[in-house]
Structures are given as C-alpha cells and as structure tokens.
Amino acid sequence: MRTLSYAQAIREAHAQLLASDARVFVIGQGLWSPWYAGSSLEDLDQEFSCARMVDTPVSESAASGLALGAALAGMRPIVFHPRMDFMLLALDPIVNQAANWSYMFAGQVSAPLVVRAVVNRGGEQGAQHSQAVHAMFMHVPGLKVVMPSTPYDAKGLLIAAIEDPNPVLYIDDRWLYGATGPVPEAMYQVPIGRAALRRKGSDVTLVGISFMAAEAVKAAETLAGEGIDAEVIDLRSLKPWDQEMVIESAQKTGRAVVADPGWRTAGASAEIAAEISAQAFRELRAPVERVTLPDAPAPTSRTEERAYYPGAADIAEAARRTLKRPASKEAAA
C-alpha cells in the first residue's frame, strides 16, 4: 500500500469528498494561504475553486454559523479552524446550536456539520496558539469528537465525519503532520466510536489520544525492552469512545495508563480513567494512571515547553508505576 503523510492523508480525504459530493465545501480561515493548514489543504482552492474552498474573514462565529446554516439547508460543509484556540469564539454555533439542533426539534432537522480544528502545540506559540480543548466538547451531548493519530485514520475519519448525519468535531494535530503510514487510494471510512488496537500485550493497557497515542506506541517499545508487555489502544474517537475495547483490555491486563494531550482536571483522561476504575474495578491491580498536560497554560520558551509537554518517556514511567517497577534512570534524573 502507498505511504502518505498525515497531512497528505487529510488533503486526500478533502479532495475525494469535494470531487465526489457536490454538497461538500470547506469554509474558514487560511484556506488560500500556505501558512495555516500546512499541506493539509494545499492547492485545493486551485483544484476545486475558491467558491468551494471559502477563505473567510476572521469571523469564527459567523463562519461556523454560516456552515451550520448551510448544513441545516442540506449541504455538507467542513468549517475549518486552523487554531483550536480561535474556535472558542464560535462556541455558540457549535455547542448551543449544532449539538442541540436534532434534539430541540425532535429529529426533524439534522445538522451534518463537520468542524475541523487544528491543535498547534509547541513552537513557542504560547497559551493562545496551542491549546487542546477537546475535553470541553466531549462533554456536550449531540456532538461527536474524533482525534486521529495516523494517516490512515486521518483520512478515514474525515470521510466518516462527512457521512455522519450528526455534527462532528474533527481535531488534527500539527505535530503529527509529518507522520507517515499506509493509506489506501480509494475512499473508505473509519467508524466513529471504534478504537484501534495498536499493540497486543498482557501487562498493562496504554490508552492514547491523538499525539499521545503515537507516543504510547513508542513507550510500549521501550517497555518491551524491559520485559513489560504493554497493550496499546489508540482511542481515535472521544465521543462516543470505545468503552468496550478499553474496558476489556483493562480487565485483561489489570493495569491502565491513559495518555491525553490535554489538561488533567476534568480532562478526557479523567472520564476514561473513571470508567475503567468503575467497570474494571475487580480486575484492576493498580490505580489507573494518567499522563496529561499540567493544569497550566502553554508556556513559550523552549526550556519550559520541554517541561510542559509529556511524551513517551512519561507514559513508560506511568506504566512502570502501575507495575511497581523502579523508575528509569532518566526519570529519576
């Protein structure tokens, strides 16, 4: 199978959706610029016209509302927020309107809206250019939330999001844009709500979200070298999330680490850890560990960024804690 980067896979999903469905269009900021979307939307305006790749003024609320209104009127828009932080200016159309629309009118009108938000962590961008606030949206009934970590899922989940009759928040991560992997040329869907088993193991379950799923795979390799056999689950969908796969795995291994690229308090990891603790209570042999951002805004300087963002080493360390293994030399230092 071909190999594509994560960004190329997102671009291919857009191109195939635009080519195959006249109802699909993209609206948001930075569509005609090389800066905002990286190569994930490159030249789509040339290929499909600026009328279907609508680069908007800096009006997050209106752009999202416009997209929702078009969705209610039968279109399949993707509203693009190149920085998730700015998307918070559009909370009303996303949370009050899109998520509630079906329920408020007893299913008479559907809101098949895709909201695409990009997490831009790191890069010395600081507190308002790098936030991963997926947990806020995971909280909202009526709104689906997906966060792919591989090129394959990046393509398949975007196509599934467009095919879904509900509003879907699709969150991709700039730190993953260069990641490569096999991607089929044909259109395909990755079912929303199903996690992916990245590695089978028997000692501890590592549940990763987005970038942290990729880090969990690396952590499992490190742990394997120490004789620890970790099972790795890439959650892919946050709402709904695959409780079946996660709980079954935690019951099997008796230990779990949840690795989330967001904050700790009331974060996605809290929800997942709570369900594992409740549903796998009898089988658990250690408290569920969480690896998250600290409860602090993102710093800018490189030294502070290194301290702020957790990675594979932190996941491996958390896994050792569940097994009461001594801390690694690096972690101790």
Added chain:
Amino acid sequence: MIHETYSTNWLLARWETMTRIRRAEEAIAQMVERGEARCPCHLAIGQEAVAAGVCAALTRRDSVWGGHRSHGHYLAKGGSLEGLFAEILGKETGCSGGRGGSMHLAAPEVGILGTVPIVAATVPLAAGAAFAYRMRGEDRVAVSFFGDGALEEGALHETMNAAALYRLPVIFICENNLYSSHLHWSERRVADNLDKAGEFHSIPGDRVDGNDVVAVYEAALAAAGRARAGEGPSLIECRTFRWRGHVGASYDLDVGVKRRGELSQWIERDPIARVQAALSRRFVRGMDERRAEIDREIQGALEAARRAPSPPPGRVLEHVWQEAACAR
C-alpha cells in the same frame, strides 16, 4: 394611505394572518395566566404586521429564521396552529415534538428550520442557508428575524459582513420594538440609528413603520427582489412595539419609566385596526364572522393540543443523535 392600491383580497389575507397571530397569542397569554403553559412564552402582540408583511413577500421554499419571540413568524410562514399550541403545552404532537416549547419552533415543510432563544444565534444560520441556496443556484431567499437587542451581539455584525461579501440572498429584518427585555433602546445605545447598521458593510438599510403591513411588505418585496437578482443582503428596520412584557402575559408597565405612556400611544397604532379601517372604507362586510371563524379555528386547535399525549419519559434520550440525515 397607499393601502388603496392593494386589492381587497390581499388586504383581507394580511388581516387574517395578523388576526390569527393576535388571537393565538391572546390564547397563549391566557394559558400562561392559568398556569397551563409553563414554558417561557414571549408574545409579539402589537408586532403582527412585521411577520405578516415579510412572509407575504416570500414563497413556501424560502426560509425564515427567528428567535425567542417567533410565534408570529411561525404562523405567518404557514406553521400549524395545533402544532404551536401542542408545542407550548409540551405535547408529542407539537411542532418540535414537545422538545422545544415556545422558544424552539420548527416547521421544515414551510421553511422554518428552527427558531432558538440565544439572541442573534440564527442570524448566521439564515446567512448559511442563503449560502447553500446560492451555491446550488436555487431561487430562494432566507429571512433572518431578530429584535433590536440582537444588534448588540457580535455574531450579527460578523454575519452582515460575510453576507455582503458573498452577496448572499438573505434579508435581515430588525423588529425594533424599542425594548431589549427591560431595557429601552436609550439605555443601550447612544443613537436611534439601527437602520444604518448595515452601512459599514455596504448593506442597504430601510426604516419602515412596522405597524403598517403594506409598508413592511413593500420593503420586504424589494429586498427579496434584490436577493433573488443576486444583489445581496438588505436590512429593514421595522419600528414597532410589543404590547405585552418581555416574557409571559403581563404588560410590564412597571418596567422602564416610559412604558405606560408609550403603550397607550402604540395601541392607537394597532396594525390590525389599521387594515381593518382600510377594509371598512371599502365596505367589506362580515368582519365579525371572519373573526369568529378564526377564533373557532384557534379553539379547535387548542382543544386538539390539550387532548394530545405528552411524550413518554422513556424516550428522553431519543434524537440526541440522528440515525440518518433529513433531506432539506
């Protein structure tokens, strides 16, 4: 008096629409007073000419978008009386399946895809529907009804800019009833200039007597003509007054220093009485019978709504998720 150029049948149709809205809302006021209607009800008694005049300029395929005070928009566009009453009573047969109450009305079959109470929330949605119509090359217009308070929301200004930029077939109808909840416009703005709100975005603005159904109709028809011709959005400020309070059945006479005096002046300018006077100058007979017929219709719808079942509690999780998209 330009009414003279309109046919008697045309005037009668507007009179009927306005009277149906008035009498339905008076019935709702009684339901509120009796405690029969428990959801928040925002009445537009006194403002009927805006809904009736604008909707007369539209086709069934055009959409209208409203807010918390949208009984009139719903009825003027062709929503069913029984569906409205049943919705207000929280019944399964309500226009929103008993899920919305007075503030969330839908009648997709006549172009109402939803009204919601977050102020200005449906303004960008109307523009989005217009965006869809324009993209598909359809001869359709979206109308956004909002109150004067919505002009103080950011989303409205963002949307006006986008609508002008993309030349969207959307009409912004500002029902200026002078009050946003309890605050008179002079407590919220320094100038009485809502008709100029579109100027910054090069959107033509018109100010009309919102209690004159003909003036509202003519302005809306001109705006719809511009929209259909691809000339983009228009803003119409309709000056009017709500007789009742912000919410519920009371007249809110204790709110704001000027309301008591204003109300008596505005009752003199009753939009329905004005059309009725024009009809009586033409010696149209049987107005009492026509009114009695509307009242019978309202009574019948109300009784049917009362008889209808309430949603069973076991279905409270239904429709959080859509199983399949609804084609619109």
